[in-house]
Amino acid sequence: xxxxxxxxxxxxxxxxxxxxxxxxxxxxxxxxxxxxxxxxxxxxxxxxxxxxxxxxxxxxxxxxxxxxxxx
Amino acid sequence: xxxxxxxxxxxxxxxxxxxxxxxxxxxxxxxxxxxxxxxxxxxxxxxxxxxxxxxxxxxxxxxxxxxxxxxxxxxxxxxxxxxxxxxxxxxxxxxxxxxxxxxxxxxxxxxxxxxxxxxxxxxxxxxxxxxxxxxxxxxxxxxxxxxxxxxxxxxxxxxxxxxxxxxxxxxxxxxxxxxxxxxxxxxxxxxxxxx
Ligand code: SF4
Ligand code: SF4
Ligand code: SF4
Numbered sequence: 001x002x003x004x005x006x007x008x009x010x011x012x013x014x015x016x017x018x019x020x021x022x023x024x025x026x027x028x029x030x031x032x033x034x035x036x037x038x039x040x041x042x043x044x045x046x047x048x049x050x051x052x053x054x055x056x057x058x059x060x061x062x063x064x065x066x067x068x069x070x071x
Numbered sequence: 072x073x074x075x076x077x078x079x080x081x082x083x084x085x086x087x088x089x090x091x092x093x094x095x096x097x098x099x100x101x102x103x104x105x106x107x108x109x110x111x112x113x114x115x116x117x118x119x120x121x122x123x124x125x126x127x128x129x130x131x132x133x134x135x136x137x138x139x140x141x142x143x144x145x146x147x148x149x150x151x152x153x154x155x156x157x158x159x160x161x162x163x164x165x166x167x168x169x170x171x172x173x174x175x176x177x178x179x180x181x182x183x184x185x186x187x188x189x190x191x192x193x194x195x196x197x198x199x200x201x202x203x204x205x206x207x208x209x210x211x212x213x214x215x216x217x218x219x220x221x222x223x224x225x226x227x228x229x230x231x232x233x234x235x236x237x238x239x240x241x242x243x244x245x246x247x248x249x250x251x252x253x254x255x256x257x258x259x260x261x262x263x264x265x266x
Contacts, residue, residue, distance in 0.1 A: 014156055015257045016247040017127030018137070033116075033123035033260025051148070054241070055156035055248040 004045025006060045010035040013057040019049035086134035093231070096224045100191075100206040100217060103224035110252065117256035121263040126253050133247050136234055140243030151241035156248035162258075168230075168251040171197055175222035183215035190218070193225040195232065 008019075013035035020028040020036060027039040028049060036057070038049070050058040095102035109132070113125035126133065140146030154160050181187040191204045203224075207217050234246030247253050 012153075012156060014161070014248050014253055015123045015126065015260070016133065016244060016253060017123065018133075018244050018247065020127060030123055030127050032121055032264040033257060034264050052243070054151065054243070054245045056150050056153060057156075 003063055004047075004060050005040050005043045005063050006038050006045060006047065006049055006058050007040075008036045008038060009057045009059070012055050014055045016054065018052045018054060019058060022052045023049050080128075082129040083134065085129050085131035086138050087131070089131035089135045089231070092131075093228065096206065096220075096227075098206060100203065100220040100224055101210060101212070103220035103227070104216075106223055106227050109227075113252050113256050114259075117259040117263075121260055123253070123256050123260060126247065126256060132231060132234065133244055133250075135231075136238045136244050136246055139235070140238045146238050146243045147240060148243065149241055151237065151245045151248065155237075155241075155245065161249045161254045164249050165251045165254045172226065175219070175226060178222055179215050179219040182218040183213070189214040189221075191221065193221055193228065195225065195229050197229065 015030050015033055015035055017030050017036070020026075020030060023038075024046065025042055025044060027042045028036050031037045036049075045060050047060045050060050092102070092106060095105070109130070113123070113130070116122055116124045136146075140148070178187070182189055191202070191207055192200045193203045194200055203221065207220070210217070230246075230250075234250075237245040
């Protein structure tokens, strides 16, 4: 099963927090003022954060669920 | 501001403060000093808290760009070129900004020492002089206090105008990707996080 998840490129993140203020699930936090961290488990892959990010630091990708060998 | 039903906090309305700030400075330039809060508060959060809580929650300028760009649809919402949020550009712009800040302090000093007299004008984009006479006649303060006000107001207005331009052209808060305060506070946080 494939699912979409948002992913932060830590080196281009400017820690502005726009993504965190927009995520409908409220699962983004700014780690020590350095970069955004997403709770990937709860991410629904809506891409709202990526659309809001001014630094092009978030991408939403398909991820393969490898759990239980059901690739 | 948020697209969800999270509880609204008072500090989410600080974009109003940004507008009030520029309006006050239009009538009396001495109000420009209040803008120092936008320099000091984020630094306090960064230095003592090791966080960017100011940027993340209570920066009126960032919120203003969001309100205009997203809510009022004044932004094309297109990704900005990557160099705009690259490290060399961000730190280069910070260095440039600090140099200009230093220059402004120096101008203030010249008026303080009596070498120059007070100039009732603001300078946009560090180049264009705009007469601003109506905003100051005399006050109980010495002239250098007013000179600093004109200089600081120029800096605040210029950076907001740059922010508005990139807001229209790119994303709502593209300014935040190279805002000197944002770069500085993130830099401090990164240094602190390493320890
Ligand atoms: S993709 Fe949606 S749910 Fe996932 S972090 Fe971004 S805004 Fe939140
Ligand atoms: S919006 Fe982009 S740059 Fe800003 S904190 Fe989120 S990931 Fe980082
Ligand atoms: S980066 Fe600058 S404009 Fe953006 S939220 Fe931080 S201090 Fe405000």
